[in-house]
Amino acid sequence: MRAVRVTEYGDSDVLDVIELDTPEPGPGEVRIEVAATGINFADIMQRRGHYHGGPQPPYTPGLEVAGVVDSVGEGVGREPGDEVVTMVDTGGYAEYVTADATGLFDVPDGLSFEEAAGFPVQFLTAHNCLHGWGELEAGESVLIHAAAGGVGTAAVQLARETGAEIFGTASTGEKLDLIADLGCDHPINYEEEEDFVDIIDRETEYGVDLVLDGVGGETTARSLDALKQFGRMVVYGAASGEPGTLRTDNVLFANQRIVGYHLGRALALRPMQVLEAVPELTELLASGTLEVQFDRAFDLDDVREAHEYIERRQSSGKVVLTP
Numbered sequence: 001m002r003a004v005r006v007t008e009y010g011d012s013d014v015l016d017v018i019e020l021d022t023p024e025p026g027p028g029e030v031r032i033e034v035a036a037t038g039i040n041f042a043d044i045m046q047r048r049g050h051y052h053g054g055p056q057p058p059y060t061p062g063l064e065v066a067g068v069v070d071s072v073g074e075g076v077g078r079e080p081g082d083e084v085v086t087m088v089d090t091g092g093y094a095e096y097v098t099a100d101a102t103g104l105f106d107v108p109d110g111l112s113f114e115e116a117a118g119f120p121v122q123f124l125t126a127h128n129c130l131h132g133w134g135e136l137e138a139g140e141s142v143l144i145h146a147a148a149g150g151v152g153t154a155a156v157q158l159a160r161e162t163g164a165e166i167f168g169t170a171s172t173g174e175k176l177d178l179i180a181d182l183g184c185d186h187p188i189n190y191e192e193e194e195d196f197v198d199i200i201d202r203e204t205e206y207g208v209d210l211v212l213d214g215v216g217g218e219t220t221a222r223s224l225d226a227l228k229q230f231g232r233m234v235v236y237g238a239a240s241g242e243p244g245t246l247r248t249d250n251v252l253f254a255n256q257r258i259v260g261y262h263l264g265r266a267l268a269l270r271p272m273q274v275l276e277a278v279p280e281l282t283e284l285l286a287s288g289t290l291e292v293q294f295d296r297a298f299d300l301d302d303v304r305e306a307h308e309y310i311e312r313r314q315s316s317g318k319v320v321l322t323p
């Protein structure tokens with residue numbers, strides 16, 4: 001089968017498409033013929049070697065796939081031909097991947113494989129950060145950084161459905177238009193003249209109730225200035241390439257809570273807590289209440305270009321690979 005291989009950490013030119021043996025499903029596993037693989041920012045950080053506990057080269061990247069069950073291992077209640085979505089530790093950038101059968105979801109009704117491949121990581125992260133970890137309630141306010149990204153566009157829609165007032169940051173006018181269309185009440189360009197702390201100061205009495213931070217660096221520290229007393233901040237990524245820095249005296253005097261979220265580790269340790277949102281999310285996607293903001297599909301052979309497109313901050317919403 002054709003698969004992407006990372007043989008050393010580095011820039012996008014370490015991504016090669018090669019021939020590998022097609023994997024066989026073990027007991028409790030299925031083999032999926034991949035129709036689409038979601039690209040996540042984590043794939044880029046892993047490729048750069050900047051990901052805590054990430055895979056060691058040589059490895060095949062790819063954390064989530066949508067496709068058709070093609071072969072079934074012992075003790076599995078699935079049939080060849082089932083159309084499924086799942087998350088995997090690695091290996092999604094390939095024509096075939098094996099996966100634990102207990103982690104399969106059906107492709108939500110009405111979604112293409114490309115859209116379905118964009119659902120698990122980003123929608124579960126957005127849902128868990130807003131609700132399970134962030135405890136967002138109707139009538140509260142939330143600041144969502146990188147709101148036009150994959151997690152961001154999912155989070156804006158979910159916060160809208162919750163009935164929250166939404167502040168969202170992004171780096172271009174087009175991205176601001178997109179998040180406004182999705183229901184963001186206050187789109188803010190954090191790369192230009194607009195200071196999100198000043199805007200939140202002006203628009204709210206004491207700051208926001210919740211911050212979702214997947215950007216890190218200076219953005220994390222500044223976010224505390226926009227967070228009210230007893231506010232919560234969920235830290236789930238560092239797309240800027242720099243971890244966030246915090247002064248704990250701010251946190252202490254404002255009675256704030258800073259909570260970390262990592263999908264992979266939480267899935268391993270508390271799978272029920274992570275996955276309990278799946279039925280609700282698939283229903284909302286099938287009914288069209290939520291939409292995967294599909295940006296572009298790249299052919300597997302164009303994997304380098306796909307990573308560069310995301311690294312240059314050109315993407316809005318979801319980018320996928322098709323083998």
Ligand SMILES: NC(=O)c1ccc[n+]([C@@H]2O[C@H](COP(=O)([O-])OP(=O)(O)OC[C@H]3O[C@@H](n4cnc5c(N)ncnc54)[C@H](OP(=O)(O)O)[C@@H]3O)[C@@H](O)[C@H]2O)c1
Pocket residue numbers: 039040041042045121122125146147148149150151152169170171172175214215236237238239240241261262263264310311312313314315317
């Ligand atoms: N903890 C978890 O379990 C988990 C799960 C999923 C994702 N994540 C993390 O969440 C973050 C967002 O993930 P995603 O999949 O939504 O990514 P994405 O769609 O690629 O969005 C990332 C966005 O970050 C913003 N950004 C800010 N500074 C950047 C920089 N220096 N270089 C590139 N982008 C920059 C860009 O938006 P603007 O141009 O608008 O600023 C970019 O579009 C990533 O850090 C990812 O690793 C964590």
